[in-house]
Amino acid sequence: MKICTQCVLPETFPGIKFNEQNICQYCRSFKGIEHLEKQKEEYRLKFQSLLSTHKSSPGAYDVLLAYSGGKDSTFILDLLRNQYGLRVLALTFDHGFVSPYALENIRRVVETLGIDHMTFKPDFQVIQRIFRFSLEHEFHPPKALERASSICNSCMGLVKFVTLRTAIEKEIPFVAYGWSPGQAPIQSAILKNNASFVRKAQDLFLQPLEQALGPKVHTYFLEARHFEQGEKTSLPYNINPLAFLTYDEEEIYQRIHVLGWQPPRDTDPNSTNCLLNGFANEVHLERHHYHPYAMEMAGLVRQGLLSREEALSRLSEPVDGEIIEQVKAKLGF
Numbered sequence: 083m084k085i086c087t088q089c090v091l092p093e094t095f096p097g098i099k100f101n102e103q104n105i106c107q108y109c110r111s112f113k114g115i116e117h118l119e120k121q122k123e124e125y126r127l128k129f130q131s132l133l134s135t136h137k138s139s140p141g142a143y144d145v146l147l148a149y150s151g152g153k154d155s156t157f158i159l160d161l162l163r164n165q166y167g168l169r170v171l172a173l174t175f176d177h178g179f180v181s182p183y184a185l186e187n188i189r190r191v192v193e194t195l196g197i198d199h200m201t202f203k204p205d206f207q208v209i210q211r212i213f214r215f216s217l218e219h220e221f222h223p224p225k226a227l228e229r230a231s232s233i234c235n236s237c238m239g240l241v242k243f244v245t246l247r248t249a250i251e252k253e254i255p256f257v258a259y260g261w262s263p264g265q266a267p268i269q270s271a272i273l274k275n276n277a278s279f280v281r282k283a284q285d286l287f288l289q290p291l292e293q294a295l296g297p298k299v300h301t302y303f304l305e306a307r308h309f310e311q312g313e314k315t316s317l318p319y320n321i322n323p324l325a326f327l328t329y330d331e332e333e334i335y336q337r338i339h340v341l342g343w344q345p346p347r348d349t350d351p352n353s354t355n356c357l358l359n360g361f362a363n364e365v366h367l368e369r370h371h372y373h374p375y376a377m378e379m380a381g382l383v384r385q386g387l388l389s390r391e392e393a394l395s396r397l398s399e400p401v402d403g404e405i406i407e408q409v410k411a412k413l414g415f
Contacts, residue, residue: 084100084104085104085394086098086100086104086105086106086108086109086380087103087104087105088105088106088109088383088384088390089106089108089109089379089380089381089383089384089390089393090376090379090380090383090390090393090394090397091106091108091372091376091377091380092371092372092376094370094371094372095228095372095376095377096224096228096370106380108380108384109380109384112384115385115386118268118385121268121326122268122271122325122326122327123326125268125271125272125325125326126326126327128272129271129272129321129323129326132256132272132319133166133168136255136256136319137168137255142169142252142253142254143169143170143171143198143252143254144168144169144170144254144255144256145162145168145169145170145171145254145255145256145257145258145321146170146171146172146173146245146248146249146252146254146256146257146258146318147159147162147170147171147172147173147257147258147259147260148173148175148241148242148245148257148258148259148260149172149173149174149188149192149199149260150174150175150180150184150260150355150356151174151180151181151184151185151187151188151191151354151355152184152260152353152354152355152356153331153334153335153338153343153354154260154261154262154324154334155259155260156187156191156260156338156341156343157260157324157334157337157338158258158259158260158323158324159172159191159192159195159197159260160191160195160337160338160341161323161327162258162323163195163196163197164195168256170197170198171197171198171199171200171252171254172188172192172197172198172199172200173199173200173201173202173244173245173248174188174199174200174201174202175202175204175237175240175241175244175245176201176202176203177204177206177209177213177237177240177358178203178206178209178210178412179356179357179358179409179412180355180356180357181346181348181349181355181356181357182348183344183345183346183347183348183349184346184349184354184355184356186344187342187343187344187346187355190341190342190343191338191341191342191343194341194342195341202244202248204240204301204302205298208295208298208299208301209240210412210413210414211295212236212240212291212295212299213233213236213237213358213413214413214414214415215290215291215294215295216232216233216235216236217232217233217365219290219294220232220369221290222235222236222287223286227366227370227374228377229265229374229377229378230374231362231363231365231366231374232362232365232366233358233361233362233365234359234362234374237358239287240302243284243287243302243303243304244302245257246275246280246304246317246318247303247304247308249318250304250308250311250317250318251308254318255316255318255319256318256319256321257275257318257319257320257321258320258321258322258323259320259321259322260323260324261322261324261325262324262329262378262382263324263325263329263381263382263385263387264377264378264379264380264381264382264385264387264388265378265381266322266324266325267325267381268325268326270320270322270325271321271322271323271325271326272319272320272321272322272326273319273320274316274317274319274320275317275318275319275320276317277309277317280304280309280317281304281309284303284304287303288300288303329385329387330387331387331388348402348405350363350399350401350402350405351395351396351399352375352396357405357408357409358409360401360402360405360406360409361401361405361406361409361410361413362374363375363401364401364406373397375396375397376397379393379396379397380393
């Protein structure tokens with residue numbers, strides 16, 4: 083199989099075009115690390131400026147972090163708390179497939195950092211049906227499937243809307259995510275939520291689920307009152323700090339180890355918190371003939387944050403078959 087000679091995108095990736103040197107269009111359009119660093123500096127300054135004008139009143143939270151318990155969100159939790167001195171509320175979305183190691187990491191880290199933490203655990207029967215429907219119908223836009231599997235798109239969508247709903251209700255001005263620079267392009271580093279845009283995005287996600295599964299799914303989405311509040315007052319900002327901060331996996335592991343975080347021994351090479359991820363990736367690879375993490379790995383390689391060899395290794399490393407079978411059984415397959 084032909085693979086870009088500079089990143090890791092294969093010839094099976096949708097719309098990919100190679101030149102005579104087998105370099106893909108994404109690598110050819112990349113403006114270089116120096117240009118990227120200038121953009122990062124602009125976003126760092128913008129973030130500092132926003133913090134100075136949008137901090138919450140005394141006693142309230144400054145930022146709500148979607149905390150998965152993985153390495154990146156753990157690092158962001160520490161950074162927001164200790165480097166920026168923010169009052170953080172961590173929110174974990176427990177869909178029933180969070181690694182027991184990740185759950186223990188969450189407990190240790192929030193206690194070490196002194197962070198208020200809440201877990202949202204939805205009805206597993208509903209989540210099971212959502213994930214099964216996602217696999218069977220792949221209702222997400224094709225562009226979304228280029229960056230993540232169908233199951234992961236559904237999971238991330240639920241996380242986003244549950245987190246945004248919580249932030250609106252608690253009047254928290256920032257919602258932060260621990261996405262890597264490969265997952266969150268620099269353009270998405272700081273985004274202001276707009277009620278009209280959020281409503282349209284939610285409708286695209288919610289309507290297929292509602293038609294298939296009924297009104298029970300409304301529990302996990304914004305209601306009319308949330309949009310009305312957003313039209314009257316300012317909705318939170320979405321912040322992806324790793325898009326504009328220094329990203330060094332070795333330094334991240336060193337820092338979070340001090341917090342009590344330990345690498346899980348039951349997840350696939352591309353996740354440090356989720357048991358479902360390996361199965362979702364396997365289905366996507368069989369169905370679309372490219373790994374759903376290929377775009378993220380390619381971005382990390384392009385930015386000099388991961389070697390091409392290491393990225394190729396992560397994309398080709400097999401997943402534990404026993405865990406795959408456990409996940410399939412729990413999903414009802």
